[in-house]
Amino acid sequence: VARRLALALAAAIALLAGARAARCEVSIALSLDRGDATLADSVVLSVSVSGAHGDAARPTIQGLEDFLVRPAGTSTRVQIVNGKYSAGTDFTYVLQPKKAGSFRVGPAELTVDGATYRSGVVTLAVGQPATSPDGERGPVSLVAALAPARLYVEQQAIYTLRLYRTVNIADVSVAPPEVDGVTLAKLGDAREYQGTCQGRPCQVVEVRYLVTPQRAGSFTLPPTRLELTVFAPQNRPRRGIFDDPFFGGMAAGRPLTLTTAAQPLLALPVPQEGRPADYGGLVGSFTLEAGLEPQALKAGESATLTATIRGRGNAKRLPELKLPAIDGLKIYADQPLLKDEADAEGVVVSKTVKWALVPEREGRYAIPPLEMSFFDAAAGRFRTLKTAAAALSVSPGSGGRASLAPVGSAGPAGAGAPAAKKAIIPLGDDILPIHAAGGAAGALSLPGGLAFWLLLLGPPAAFALALGGTLVRKRSGNLTAVLDVRRAAAALTGTCRRPGVTAGELLPALQEYLSRRLSLPGGALTAGEAAAQLRSRGGDAAAVAELQGIWRRLEDAIYAGKGRAAFDAGETLARLVERIERGLR
């Protein structure tokens, strides 16, 4: 058995040595999944390394300067074919060309044990992608549109991205263009609908952005880049339920990056000619409406004048509508209500202002029209909107001259119409100043080192010490009592063994001993009570009975006037005490 074991061990060592030798045969190969591509395509680069493992097998690859490189996985393989062992690692990368042209990819290099191994070089031709939305498209394509491309400063344009697809996709991420001087804001969520691609139905995903130039000039919106994973349909017969289109997400995904064409944008300045005096920079298309309700009331009652600006344009430039003071009317302005709602065409903004009008006396009050100006970008000229003049008819109030004011107003009596309350409008934005030296009280600080632990552990430690002291004191009290008993027993036995000891000497010594032993007052103790106590505490019953008898004999001797005569049972009493002590311990 030992011989067979030795042979098997030798064979295993030889096999391992062979495998080791095989592992040292390092080779490296590089390949692309295709030889030509467009800028919109991604290419899979595979590097196969044999004879090396782990990080030592990771090669460096030359010729990738003109590509965006994304690692797409690493796999290790081990093979034993016809007794020949081979192992290696395959590295996969996805390349996205940055520009068109012909490129040489490789060689991949690997250094193992001081020796450098190189792969071959492959060539990749990269052409321009087809960008026409109506032209021939692949299974996934991306198209961008900007309308209008010629507009005025702060006029709004719509930048639309449409993704056409006939295959399943996932992990979509889009990076909208960024241009200095132009702001882009996403309009709502992405919409998905059924479209047509070369006469075939396809899915369309649409995202819109609101584009607003902040200054005049000629701009170019750079290409939008969209990254996604495409699940290509499998061209092989179905082999199981996971080949069903329902499980399309389980097919092998391929990373893909799509780019759109750059979009030119010309921003014109708002002209100076014909600019109204009250123009505040509003650009777009707006309407202005106003209404007074009710138009007839009594003095002291309140009417409401409501004005609404509505339209598409730069909301931050919406003007503040002003209602001049009117003699005989108290005017209270309400907080303006601003709203904006995004739709497919852009953002619809509205601003509603309300005034409470309280006539002080009867009469007919003319409410002047409200005005505002804006630049009509579509028509290319300024417009001034004006509401119709209104009139408020006031009949006499029930209480004569009215002095009503809204609840909460606190104007001084007789000061006329109070100024209408307005929202506080920030005029600037800045940080608050520094804190000067000595201006702040000292803050609490965390104690360091010993003080920290003392504060945490000191109180429980002090309590533990106090508790320990209490226990020790209690225990020492018990010990004292035990020593007292022993001293009393020793004194009693000593007295018993003294030659010529009398009953008058023995009885007080016996009572003293028993009072100590039983922790009872000695004067009140009788022989019967002492015997009962000793028995209840585990004393030897026979010895106790004998002790009780001697006690009675001692009492008899004393009562018979023989208390000063020598007592003959001294030694017996001493031995009884010793027996009782042993029993009680």
Next chain:
Amino acid sequence: VRRLPTLLAALCVGVPLWAAAQQDAGVRQQADRAYREGRYQAAYDGYQQELRTGGPAGELLYNLGNAAWRLNQPGRAILYYERARLLLPRDADLAYNLNHVRGQLRDLTPEATDFSDMAFSWLGSLTLAEVFWFFAAANLLFWSHLALRLVTRAEWTYSLLFLLLALWLLAGACFGIKWRQVSGDDRAVILQPEVGVLAGPDARDTVLFKLHEGTVVRRVRSEDAWSLIRLPDGKRGWLRSDAVAAIAP
């Protein structure tokens, strides 16, 4: 004559201490004056020097944040404001300035907090030292009362014992959570105007996304000159360690 050595020793110790205190006060006042006169770099350097010599850290960090903002360094402004907030959590000026600077940053990152942080969010308005002293007081009261009960077992001591026990447990839990919040604070601030976050700790790795100055990230770990960071929305990646600075000193 006998008191002469004592007097000399007192002078030897006291005079340098007094001189150092005067010098510190002078540096702080000079830095304050430089800030008011618009010499922000001088103010920044002065506050840094004062901070190294052990001045009141919260106020100095706040002023440093102001000076950094004036020097157009939003990353350092956020860094010093956040450090100051650890010491001055209820300072209204600090909260205002921090919000102002945050509003000027380019990156929008959502705040993510775990359950214990949400449940004990009010602890954010207290410093670790304040929570510690609260616990130290509760600790002293509780154990003193237990010791008192060794002497007397009056009825009122029994009721008070439960009250103090509840207070002690609450204070201990607060201190433990605050300690965890402070010691586990892995936030860091981006200090460079724009930094690419890579897929690995190598300059040749793929750029996953870009971050801009002042953005607060979480530093998971560091390897050599690289730090692995994560964002509240789950994004992760590597960047050079000199591009970020930890908020917790």
